[in-house]
Amino acid sequence: MNPIKHVAIIMDGNGRWGIKNKGTRNLGHRAGLNTLESIIKETLNQKIKYLTLYTFSTENWKRPKKEISFLFTLLENFLQKKINSLVKNKIRLNIIGNKKKFSAQLQKLLSDSEKKTNKNKKLQINLALNYGSKEEILNTLRIIIKKKHKITEKNITENLYTKNIPNPDLLIRTGNTHRLSNFLLWQIAYTEIFFEKKLWPDFKDKDYRKILNKFRLLKRNFGAI
Numbered sequence: 563m564n565p566i567k568h569v570a571i572i573m574d575g576n577g578r579w580g581i582k583n584k585g586t587r588n589l590g591h592r593a594g595l596n597t598l599e600s601i602i603k604e605t606l607n608q609k610i611k612y613l614t615l616y617t618f619s620t621e622n623w624k625r626p627k628k629e630i631s632f633l634f635t636l637l638e639n640f641l642q643k644k645i646n647s648l649v650k651n652k653i654r655l656n657i658i659g660n661k662k663k664f665s666a667q668l669q670k671l672l673s674d675s676e677k678k679t680n681k682n683k684k685l686q687i688n689l690a691l692n693y694g695s696k697e698e699i700l701n702t703l704r705i706i707i708k709k710k711h712k713i714t715e716k717n718i719t720e721n722l723y724t725k726n727i728p729n730p731d732l733l734i735r736t737g738n739t740h741r742l743s744n745f746l747l748w749q750i751a752y753t754e755i756f757f758e759k760k761l762w763p764d765f766k767d768k769d770y771r772k773i774l775n776k777f778r779l780l781k782r783n784f785g786a787i
């Protein structure tokens with residue numbers, strides 16, 4: 563059976579779920595937060611060490627202002643309300659993405675949350691915020707050039723936002739859409755990808771467990787035979 567160290571998730575479908583069930587996209591995001599909490603609990607149960615969540619992409623700034631500010635309010639409330647529970651459950655919070663675009667207040671909340679949890683070893687949650695793979699790779703190349711180091715595979719891996727994090731074993735995208743949307747393009751070279759029909763707010767623990775169990779039985783050869 564394949565061990566699972568790292569699961570990455572593209573939590574897609576909130577907007578469509580919201581329109582269909584509650585009349586607004588934003589209520590879909592709120593429902594998506596409930597799914598997120600339950601998937602985090604199941605990830606702990608499964609003793610998986612890393613969970614990377616695509617929460618806000620570099621392209622999501624193109625959305626209406628009202629939706630963007632709703633998402634960030636949701637995030638701020640989530641962090642303020644849940645920080646003690648993260649500490650209690652030994653969960654480390656790590657942000658991947660370019661934080662410079664956020665308000666000073668949000669940057670502080672993010673770095674305080676990271677600091678408060680940085681000794682925790684049970685599960686590391688990597689929240690991808692203002693994250694885009696192309697931006698990450700460009701940023702990485704600039705760091706390497708500034709250090710006057712060589713452009714090598716190892717140097718790139720060690721300077722990405724995901725440095726010190728193993729590559730995802732599997733990537734799940736909900737919402738019945740088959741694309742990668744600029745997420746972890748360097749890191750998923752050999753990741754197994756699962757596209758799930760259900761919209762994120764409808765994605766339940768048992769759907770998650772089904773995918774994890776399917777992954778565990780796969781034959782992985784990393785380019786060999």
Ligand code: FPP
Nearest residue numbers: 573574575576577578591594595617636637
């Ligand atoms: C994609 O659905 C979802 C997002 C862009 C945001 C993810 C946010 C959450 C799961 C809830 C909030 C979580 C935190 C930590 C604040 P979509 O809006 O692209 O859905 P669509 O494809 O139906 O339009």
